[in-house]
Amino acid sequence: PYACAAAAVAALYGPLHGGANEAAIRMLMEIGSVSNIPAMIRKVKEGERRLMGFGHRVYKNYDPRAKILKEMAAKVFEVTGRNPLIDIAIELERIALQDDYFISHKLYPNVDFYSGIIYQAMGFPMTMFPVLFAIPRTSGWMAQWAEMVRDSEQKIARPRQIYVGEPIRHYSELGSRPKPTQREDAVSEAI
Secondary structure: OHHHHHHHHHHOOOOOOOOHHHHHHHHHHHHOOHHHHHHHHHHHHOOOOOOOOEOOOOOOOOOHHHHHHHHHHHHHHHHHOOOOHHHHHHHHHHHHHOOHHHHHOOOOEOHHHHHHHHHHHOOOOHHHHHHHHHHHHHHHHHHHHHHHHHOOOOOOOOOOOOOOOOOOOOOOOHHHOOOOOHHHHHHHHHO
């Protein structure tokens, strides 16, 4: 069970999954005020930045969980006091939902866009956000692990998969490869 939980938690790593709400908070903090939103929108459209907390692999329209959390934020703020980042978030959402670029790219707020604002208002440090993301999932991870070890016919877990990538790829010497773009360099550095 320890290896199962450790592997599952490790799979949460990064700003696009377990750290997505932290990345959204950091983006909102970087924007700093409602007046700076147009500059961020421009950077996103030009491919310089990602709009964190927007888009989802499954939900190709507004994530229903985001709607619920947006409403819950108001209730949380009644107890904790208003998180000033909510004003930036609401205006950013409003602008993005009216912009053809974001609509055509199916970039709508997801659950991570509002969850971090709520966690922060409740006093959780951002380093705890992935932990809060993992805790409710732990019961599912353990249930899968228990199911696997109790199945006498299953010796090893191997998900079925069909490789659909390149059938063969040829190696190119480093000096003969095309120079990476500035964006590719930034992605490479981030990794």
